[in-house]
Amino acid sequence: MTSDTRARILEAALDTFCEKGYSACVDDIARRAGVVKQTLYHHYGSKESLFREALTGLVNVLLVDLGTRSGSLREDLLRFAESFQAQAMSEQGLALHRMLVAESPRFPELARAVFETWQLAGTELARLLREAMDRGELRQDDPEFAAEMLISLLTGTQRDLLLLGMPVECPQQSGRMARIVDCFLQAYAPLAGAAKS
Template identity: 40%
Template sequence: MASVTGTQSAAKRRAILDAAIEAFLESGYAASVDDIAATAGVGKQTVYRHFGDKQALFLAALAGAREGVEDGAASTVADTGDPLRDLTRRGERILGMALSPTLAALHRLTIAEMTNHPELGRHWGDTAAPYLEEDLTGYLRRCAEAGTLDVPDPARAARQFAYLLITEGRVASAYGTRPLSAARRRTIARDTADLIVRAHRR
């Protein structure tokens, strides 16, 4: 019985999160908890029992949306021995995730609400996809070990690559309001990869 109860509780939580993501994307932070509960097919108190308050619900919805997009981008990029090519391919994958309609919209919403709710900004920064950083850091460390690049601090270089890449992608796409073609994303990824490779070339 405990297992069934746990499964039902998890299903309700997922339904609430799905409804919350939809509501926040449509109405912003002003979305009604009553409407979210109705869409999820639960009572308002059930929402609060799972998430405590509206801000916690928003943060959980934000994390849930990111996980959904990130899971689809989590495939491993094989090493070819060519840092420019390998970083470009990784960059294309990261841009595809960061500029996805759902994450771009949630990013804009987070920026709009940060003045009144600073926790949202801290949460956005704290929940960066760890596998992306680990993948980039690991790749750059392997390049250093193989002697193809001189990278004294792989974690720092990985952050620089990711931040330069995502920032240019967001600016070029007007923060996700103007779709970028695959060719444009590839160019941004290659240009950013080229900067990193040039900076760490032996």
């Protein structure tokens, strides 16, 4: 199978699963990809394997890369916040969340694996925060907990509203991101009298 055919199949599978969940028909996926159903089974073995690969591929696309550091903690956190929220609140990000909630009882190990992959964004963020704590830019604390807190602030109620189809202001609004980052930085500001390293 060519890489182009593989990409078409995975894209078709992802679109179909996002629309219909795991109950999506393999015939619909094949038709959308422009291949016969036997091609899907020949290369993926089962609908479950195709579902797993499509979801894993989506998570990797949605991962936030902190990229190169600017030298300003606030700017780095703001760039992360905007990128994270753009991914989490995108149509694909919301579809992934819906699918994981709906299909986790059927695929608990897949849900766990997808969650752990998504947590890589939190791991990278925790590393950035740990370095800032070591430099004295933030007070010393558990960087993993701090990363989790910031990510929770970023998703907030906006994701719930979007999942419920309720109107919200633009989730990537820069002013909102700046307020969240500034609140976070204030909460983790170095303690008065603490010496910077």
